[in-house]
Amino acid sequence: NAGVMQNPRHLVRRRGQEARLRCSPMKGHSHVYWYRQLPEEGLKFMVYLQKENIIDESGMPKERFSAEFPKEGPSILRIQQVVRGDSAAYFCASSPPHNSPLHFGNGTRLTVT
Amino acid sequence: GESVGLHLPTLSVQEGDNSIINCAYSNSASDYFIWYKQESGKGPQFIIDIRSNMDKRQGQRVTVLLNKTVKHLSLQIAATQPGDSAVYFCAVPGGTSYGKLTFGQGTILTVHP
Numbered sequence: 001n002a003g004v005m006q007n008p009r010h011l012v013r014r015r016g017q018e019a020r021l022r023c024s025p026m027k028g029h030s031h032v033y034w035y036r037q038l039p040e041e042g043l044k045f046m047v048y049l050q051k052e053n054i055i056d057e058s059g060m061p062k063e064r065f066s067a068e069f070p071k072e073g074p075s076i077l078r079i080q081q082v083v084r085g086d087s088a089a090y091f092c093a094s095s096p097p098h099n100s101p102l103h104f105g106n107g108t109r110l111t112v113t
Numbered sequence: 114g115e116s117v118g119l120h121l122p123t124l125s126v127q128e129g130d131n132s133i134i135n136c137a138y139s140n141s142a143s144d145y146f147i148w149y150k151q152e153s154g155k156g157p158q159f160i161i162d163i164r165s166n167m168d169k170r171q172g173q174r175v176t177v178l179l180n181k182t183v184k185h186l187s188l189q190i191a192a193t194q195p196g197d198s199a200v201y202f203c204a205v206p207g208g209t210s211y212g213k214l215t216f217g218q219g220t221i222l223t224v225h226p
Binding site for chain 2: 004031033035041042043044045048055056091093095099100101102103104105106107
C-alpha cells in the first residue's frame with residue numbers, strides 16, 4: 001500500500017520562477033492537506049482540498065499561491081514568482097472521508113536562489 | 114486561535130531510559146490530540162492520539178497522558194531506543210476538520226547509545 005507520494009523531493013528555483021509541487025494521496029483517501037515547514041519550526045496549515053473543491057484555504061498566502069485537486073491526477077500546489085522567503089519544506093497529507101489522523105508524505109524541499 | 118507549546122525544545126536520554134515529552138494547549142474546547150514523530154528528511158509520522166473523554170492511552174512502548182484541567186499533554190516513551198531519535202510534535206485540530214492541525218514547535222529527542 002503506497003503512502004502519500006510527493007514529487008519532486010527537492011526543487012530549486014530562481015527568484016521570479018514558478019514552482020509546482022505534486023501530491024498523490026494514499027489509495028482511498030479523498031481529502032488532501034498542504035502544510036509548510038520553515039527551518040526549525042513546526043508545520044503550518046495551508047489548504048484543505050477534496051476532489052475538485054477547495055474546502056479551507058485560510059492558511060494560504062493571498063497572492064502567488066494556489067492549490068488544486070482535480071478529478072483525475074495529483075493535487076498541485078503552485079507558487080508563482082517565487083521569492084527567497086518561500087524556501088521551505090512543503091508537506092502534503094491525506095485522510096479518508098471520515099475524521100482520521102493524517103498520513104503525511106516526505107515533503108518537497110523548495111530552495112529559492 | 115489555538116496555540117500549542119512545548120516545555121522543552123530538546124531532550125537527551127540514554128538508551129533504555131524512559132522519555133517524557135510535554136505539550137501545553139490553549140483551547141479548553143479541544144477534544145482530540147495527536148502526537149507525531151518526524152525523522153530527519155521525512156514527513157511527520159503518526160504515533161498515537163487521544164480524545165478528550167480519556168486521560169490515558171497506551172500504544173506499543175508509548176503512552177499519552179491528557180490533563181484537561183491544566184490543558185497539558187505528555188508523551189511517554191518506554192525503553193527509549195536510538196531509532197526513537199527524532200523531533201516530536203503534538204498537534205491539535207482546529208475547526209471542523211481533523212486534518213487542519215495546529216502543531217507545536219517540536220521537541221528534539223536525542224537517544225545516546
